Amino acid sequence: MKRSEEFTVAYNREARAEYEVIETYEAGIVLEGPEVKALRNKQTVSFKDSFVRIENGEAWLYNLYIAPYRYATIKPPDPLRKRKLLLHKREILRLMGKVQEKGYTIIPLRVYFKNNKVKVEIALVRGKKQHDRREELRERDLRRQLEREIKYGKLKL
Template sequence: MSGGKYIIAVNKEAKANYDIIETYEAGIVLEGSEVKALRNKQTVSFKDSFVRIEKGEAWLYNLYIAPYKHATIKPPDPSRKRKLLLHKREILRLMGKVQEKGYTLIPLSIYFKNNKVKVEIALAKGKKAYDRRQELREKDLRRQLERELKSGKLKL
């Protein structure tokens, strides 16, 4: 595991519900038992998780990390808010962008990089319901075309 990037969990709903504009890599402040839980591939859930900037610091809310089974001390709250480690200029830039209408910060994935836990966060804009429906229609059409090409019914 030393060296490369080892993905622990991915937020699959993010790309379906948001248009990703920019991505950032951030460190995350965790307790020892949380890191052990991540190494043991325990449950990680991004449901309703988001990033908020408060008093010049970035915080990750509602990221669920299942408690480590063999922890000797009382495990921390699995959905507690966790501090993200970003450069000051990145935080200021994100703060300016988030104040614009419609922009939000969401976590995309959590992974190990050089034995440190990192979170990929994205500056995103929420998709409207009709955008998602249109995307699904296009996906179905592509799938149907590929099926017809494969079966030989449609000739180019």
């Protein structure tokens, strides 16, 4: 049995800070040759303002920046072009139903290689309110302080 090789190319750090992740999905992505080579060379990938929209029963990824491969012999594709995502029909229908509810959207979380194929982890998310973010920071601070006290033996259990 072959072992699944995963290698993360890029990770959307802002996503978990700004959104509450409801569900995640793994999707294939339709890329051109120079884009795959750019990802293999670990060139710049930016998730800024990227999102997924469902049109005519197909999922499309918008505004994912993949830096052009500089050694491409043919004209490199537009770095910000929309790219088709490969999902099962039932997943697309489920996402379409959820996105029509108020406050939900779909964003990419990371781009990675799995068994030499480029995959995108997308998530159904809901935006966090300002007080949710503050509460999360407060909890993280308390957890970190508690771990520090336990580590250095200042806390007696």
